[in-house]
Amino acid sequence: EPEVTQTPSHQVTQMGQEVILRCVPISNHLYFYWYRQILGQKVEFLVSFYNNEISEKSEIFDDQFSVERPDGSNFTLKIRSTKLEDSAMYFCASKITGSGNTIYFGEGSWLTVV
Amino acid sequence: DAKTTQPPSMDCAEGRAANLPCNHSTISGNEYVYWYRQIHSQGPQYIIHGLKNNETNEMASLIITEDRKSSTLILPHATLRDTAVYYCIVLNNAGNMLTFGGGTRLMVKP
Numbered sequence: 001e002p003e004v005t006q007t008p009s010h011q012v013t014q015m016g017q018e019v020i021l022r023c024v025p026i027s028n029h030l031y032f033y034w035y036r037q038i039l040g041q042k043v044e045f046l047v048s049f050y051n052n053e054i055s056e057k058s059e060i061f062d063d064q065f066s067v068e069r070p071d072g073s074n075f076t077l078k079i080r081s082t083k084l085e086d087s088a089m090y091f092c093a094s095k096i097t098g099s100g101n102t103i104y105f106g107e108g109s110w111l112t113v114v
Numbered sequence: 115d116a117k118t119t120q121p122p123s124m125d126c127a128e129g130r131a132a133n134l135p136c137n138h139s140t141i142s143g144n145e146y147v148y149w150y151r152q153i154h155s156q157g158p159q160y161i162i163h164g165l166k167n168n169e170t171n172e173m174a175s176l177i178i179t180e181d182r183k184s185s186t187l188i189l190p191h192a193t194l195r196d197t198a199v200y201y202c203i204v205l206n207n208a209g210n211m212l213t214f215g216g217g218t219r220l221m222v223k224p
Binding site: 004031033035037039042043044045048050055056089091093102103104105106107108110 | 148157158211215
């Protein structure tokens with residue numbers, strides 16, 4: 001069964017460093033997402049991406065964050081200068097298109113900022 | 115987006131049906147009800163979704179009331195591996211974004 005894959009599964013980085021989290025969405029999907037979950041808290045929406053541009057973003061997704069689809073398969077989340085409070089599980093997700101279609105999630109990348 | 119209300123936690127005996135309720139009294143006519151679950155800190159897993167009619171798949175059944183103000187997710191024979199947080203989510207009108215609430219923590223006990 002097709003699935004969303006994410007790398008790395010776990011990354012430890014020093015505060016102030018740049019981090020890139022990578023995702024390979026399901027191959028025929030056109031909508032892409034990043035969510036995050038701080039330990040013990042809710043899953044929070046960060047950003048959605050369609051047709052090579054951001055379609056929606058939350059207040060969390062500030063100037064420190066950016067997303068990119070550098071080629072036909074990868075979808076990346078970059079955090080320019082990490083802060084301690086960026087420590088969280090980051091989930092990538094994708095769906096085919098349109099309303100009423102299911103969003104599928106990857107297993108997540110656990111980011112620890114020290 | 116329509117908000118949902120779920121009990122924070124429920125217990126269920128292994129092998130019995132688990133019935134997880136969800137209230138979504140402000141749902142709009144074209145908004146779908148989705149159910150996901152999250153086991154430990156894994157990625158949210160899609161279970162089922164519906165608009166008006168009841169739905170069934172290999173994982174669960176979804177019963178939506180006629181007025182669409184509430185729904186129930188039914189796991190017909192719960193196993194220990196069904197222990198998870200279950201999220202009832204109403205998909206926004208654009209159909210593009212899921213907003214997760216606190217969900218129901220289901221504990222399946224032997």
